[in-house]
Amino acid sequence: MAEIKETETNEPRGLNFVEQEVYSDLQAGKNGGRLNTRFPPEPNGYLHIGHAKAICMDFGVAEKFGGTCNLRFDDTNPVKEDVEYVDSIREDIHWLGFDWGDREYYASDYFPKLFDLACRLIKEGKAYVDDQSSEEIAAQKGTPTEPGTESPFRNRTPEENLDLFMRMNAGEFEEGSRVLRAKIDMASSNMHFRDPIMYRIIKHPHHRTGTTWKVYPMYDFAHGQSDYFEGVTHSICTLEFVPHRPLYDYFVDELADETYRPRQIEFNRLNITYTVMSKRKLLALVKEGLVAGWDDPRMPTICGMRRLGYTPKSIRKFIDTIGYTKYEALNSVSLLEHAVREDLNAIATRVMGVINPVKVVITNYPEDKVETVCMENNPEQEGSGTHEMPFSRELYIEREDFMENPPKKFFRLAPGSEVRLKGAYIIKCEDVVKDADGNITELHCTYDPDTLSGMPGANRKVKGTLHWVSAAHAVDAEARLYDRLFDVENPAAEPDRDFRDMLNPNSLEVRKIKVEPFVAQNAAKGAKFQFQRIGYFTPDYDSTPEHLVFNRTIGLRDTWEKEQKKK
Ligand code: ATP
Ligand code: MG
Helix, strand or coil: CCCCCCCCCCCCCCCCHHHHHHHHHHHCCHHHHCCEEEECCCCCCCCEHHHHHHHHHHHHHHHHCCCEEEEEECCCCCCCCCHHHHHHHHHHHHHHCCCCCCCEEEHHHHHHHHHHHHHHHHHCCCEEEECCCHHHHHHCCCCCCCCCCCCCCCCCCHHHHHHHHHHHHCCCCCCCCCEEEECCCCCCCCHHHCCCEEEEECCCCECCCECCCCEEECHHHHHHHHHHHHCCCEEEEEHHHHHHHHHHHHHHHCCCECCECCEEEEECCCCECCCCCCHHHHHHHHHCCCCCCCCCCCCCEHHHHHHHCCCHHHHHHHHHHHCCCCCCCCECHHHHHHHHHHHHHHHCEEECEECCEEEEEECCCCCCCCEEEEEECCCCCCCCCEEEEEECCEEEEEHHHECCCCCCCCCCECCCCEEEECCCCEEEEEEEEECCCCCEEEEEEEEECCCCCCCCCCCCCCCEEECCEECCCCEEEEEEEECCCECCCCHHHCCCCCHHHHECCCCEEEEEEEECHHHHHCCCCCCCEEECCCEEEEECCCCCCCCEEEEEEEECCCCHHHHHHHC
């Protein structure tokens, strides 16, 4: 067999295209061989799964090549931003497993330097104050094939521009009455070069700088320079910024030299089915009470997924699986759910919970007898041990596990048929008890006393095995069963419909359930259970010892929802 040769560049295998770019810059000794990325959230909402993709990239690439990643709050719009969001963003990044050390920065830290740069550009004739409204400016933008129209204020003198800009910042003018624009080229084929707005007037106090500033920089004037001030080498962002890149470079040119300059690299945003990722829409869902909050378990937010019971490991695995490309795509939420199931299968404690209980009375079992049976905690995890579960004359099983007139291949309980109660005896249904309306209230069964583990009939085979709990010992609880928030695969692709009209009206179902005592005793925050045959559950934040509440994180199989709907 031929010897495997290292490639000429020694490039490590399996790098995505962003990592390849970073790697080759490092190999070429750019920026003195330094690698510094940043994750730049705007603190105007909670982070969602799309942000997790950016976080995994920004922190991940730095980790991979021994660089660092800054957390930079892109707080350039005081109207929408708040410290509440700053705190949640920190918590969510840490929960995902990343850390920025002492490199927590704010774009607002650079307001003085950005203001100085703006003044310099004004003095050099590269920026001017425009007295037109944003509508007038937009109307002069032109089209990709037709040049724009120059503003009548474009040729003011640097002195006049400087004076006006200072007065804008002193609060002398109303919001929207003037802007500072870069004087570049109204005929440029790149629309972003048609005298882009650098500063606007905002009189709302800023959550960090208070009322110091009355003018605030636009993204395009703030981002690249903030990267530069911070020493960022690779500014990784999403594809919609591709057309902004020449402008990014244009402003960076004002600061950088050949020893150091940041560069922008773009990858595809994450979009997943049956949800929306726009912060504006997510904020509307919260503000209008259409969900219970940012951490409503149906939300695509990191905190929502945490509350639902998703693990950081499964989110990172999902992001790793879908990878990074240079074209937009829509990823199936099933892939994310698959990663969640896989992780929970490995770590969740196996227990019994009945989510739609019907009573079983074992008529030939002694009335006051209680036995304990032993249950494996997790067959996937060596050394995870066992726990005990009480068995008695009256039990609960799942209502769906009984059918009075079953079809041919129904292997669960039916009149005259036998099933095994998992970890316990084989029972046979003898009688069905109904109320005046014909609803089944009890199933009277007999048990075969010879069929418990260790007894001669322990291995007697029957077709069905059911989960169950002992009625006298079971603990009442509430289960919240979640389904997709939207019932349209890609709500963002329906521009003619209000996203509110696409909400799934059945996205939350609340059930009164019965759980085995062990569950109640171990329902600490963050606990992960597999209710056997039903799905993965975790205690909700609303859960108390007196009133247990569980979120169904995910069904056991992908088909769970479909089966539920058929019933
Ligand atoms: P806004 O509409 O408020 O600008 P945003 O989603 O861009 O919202 P930011 O807080 O500006 O939110 O995003 C921080 C970082 O996360 C940016 O680098 C952005 O590119 C990235 N990001 C945001 N949404 C996604 C997504 N769906 N997939 C991948 N990265 C994303
Ligand atoms: Mg943004």
